[in-house]
Amino acid sequence: MISLGIGLIGTGYMGKCHALAWNAVAAVFGDIPRPRLAVLAEASQELAERKAQELGFARATGDWRSLVADPDVDVVSITTPNAFHPEMAIAALEAGKHVWCEKPMATRLPDAERMLAAARASGKVAALGYNYIQNPIVRLIRRLIDEDRIGTVNHVRIEMDEDFMADPDAFFYWKSEASSGHGALDDFGVHALSLIWTLFGGVRRICGHMAKPYADRPVKDGGRRAVETYDIATTLIELDNGASGVIALNRSAWGRKGRIFVQLFGSKGTIVYDQERMNEVQLYTADGAGDTQGFRTILTSPQHPPYDKFIPAPGHGLGFNDLKIVECRELIRRINGEAAHLIEFEDGIRIERTVDAIARSAHSGAWMDVAADEGRQTA
Numbered sequence: 001m002i003s004l005g006i007g008l009i010g011t012g013y014m015g016k017c018h019a020l021a022w023n024a025v026a027a028v029f030g031d032i033p034r035p036r037l038a039v040l041a042e043a044s045q046e047l048a049e050r051k052a053q054e055l056g057f058a059r060a061t062g063d064w065r066s067l068v069a070d071p072d073v074d075v076v077s078i079t080t081p082n083a084f085h086p087e088m089a090i091a092a093l094e095a096g097k098h099v100w101c102e103k104p105m106a107t108r109l110p111d112a113e114r115m116l117a118a119a120r121a122s123g124k125v126a127a128l129g130y131n132y133i134q135n136p137i138v139r140l141i142r143r144l145i146d147e148d149r150i151g152t153v154n155h156v157r158i159e160m161d162e163d164f165m166a167d168p169d170a171f172f173y174w175k176s177e178a179s180s181g182h183g184a185l186d187d188f189g190v191h192a193l194s195l196i197w198t199l200f201g202g203v204r205r206i207c208g209h210m211a212k213p214y215a216d217r218p219v220k221d222g223g224r225r226a227v228e229t230y231d232i233a234t235t236l237i238e239l240d241n242g243a244s245g246v247i248a249l250n251r252s253a254w255g256r257k258g259r260i261f262v263q264l265f266g267s268k269g270t271i272v273y274d275q276e277r278m279n280e281v282q283l284y285t286a287d288g289a290g291d292t293q294g295f296r297t298i299l300t301s302p303q304h305p306p307y308d309k310f311i312p313a314p315g316h317g318l319g320f321n322d323l324k325i326v327e328c329r330e331l332i333r334r335i336n337g338e339a340a341h342l343i344e345f346e347d348g349i350r351i352e353r354t355v356d357a358i359a360r361s362a363h364s365g366a367w368m369d370v371a372a373d374e375g376r377q378t379a
Helices: 013-029 045-055 064-069 082-094 109-122 136-146 189-199 320-335 345-364
Strands: 005-009 036-041 059-061 075-078 098-102 126-129 153-161 203-211 216-218 224-226 232-239 244-250 259-266 269-274 280-285 296-299
Touching: 005 013, 005 064, 013 036, 013 045, 013 075, 013 320, 036 045, 036 064, 045 059, 059 064, 064 082, 075 082, 082 098, 082 109, 098 320, 109 126, 109 345, 126 320, 126 345, 136 189, 136 259, 136 269, 136 280, 153 189, 189 232, 189 244, 189 259, 189 345, 203 345, 232 345
Parallel strands: 005 036, 005 075, 036 059, 075 098, 098 126, 153 244
Antiparallel strands: 153 259, 203 232, 216 224, 232 244, 259 269, 269 280, 280 296
16 A cells, blocks of 8 residues: 555645644554645645645645646645636546545536546546545444334434524625525535435435525625525425435524534434534434333444544544544545545535535426436536
8 A cells, every 4th residue: 555645725624624634544543654745735835835834745836736737646635615626626637636625516517517527537536525424423323224223214304504604794705606606505505415325325306495694795895795695595305215304504593503403203213413512413212111212312432433543432522623534544445446435426416416406496496306417417
């Protein structure tokens, strides 16, 4: 097994998260050569050099294209704003690099389709940054479902809420621009869909609605600018397996910080999970004496891999960045030709097609058949 050369494009929130993962993955898992942090790219040479020094990269560049072409780079981490993903991912794949691209794939379905075509033509691994599915608790939930602990799942509800856009007087910024995508739907909704994909497979039919809580926002040089994206989205869904469901998304929900609230209702019980309490899950099973039935709390422990790679004691808990380290190890496993717990472009395109169908449904008011969109190219 060879040491991989890493190129990182972008050092914001998720860029730092990727850098921490590349720095830590060998130490945490102990079964791979330490990745070589080869090149870091940022918007300017000065910023790139400062971040390379902070994050441990050997070289810095203000031109991401030179990073993609660099022979020392085997894997390109793409952590830039969403609109830049297609051009960068396609260029990296065409240059023969593996790609680890943050979600969503793109802001428009045709661009995501082009990314998939490039991945197929390259033969390289092209993975998406859906780190919530890496939580040991989510893996446990999948096992509980597979073991029939709650019977046949007949209804799914997933809510995702944060309040970083709750203040109506907060300045307009790029997430309110149409070029960033639909809004909460592809900013948040893709995470909900990644959980559905991991636990159940895809979505068959949808009926969506999107809303703008604030019509405009102030700009720093005075005046106000119309908000072009939708900070609230709600969708009725029918899963591939026939179960019904609801996805509710809100980027302007005061008091919610990182909430992904999952309820899975089955014929023999219920599972409840809240990402703000990411190291525990609630399980109810309809067995035993009726007077003692109730939800029980399960805390993460070394019995829930790969928790054991981080901490030897139960109940101490993992964090957001730890999930990215797990995802990094899965990516390396896949690059080495092993089976991996990832959402690659081949699966991620189903999420993108579902998002596109929801957005069209929201504008038309009609139910949409997601499966019918498999080969569809939208304008």
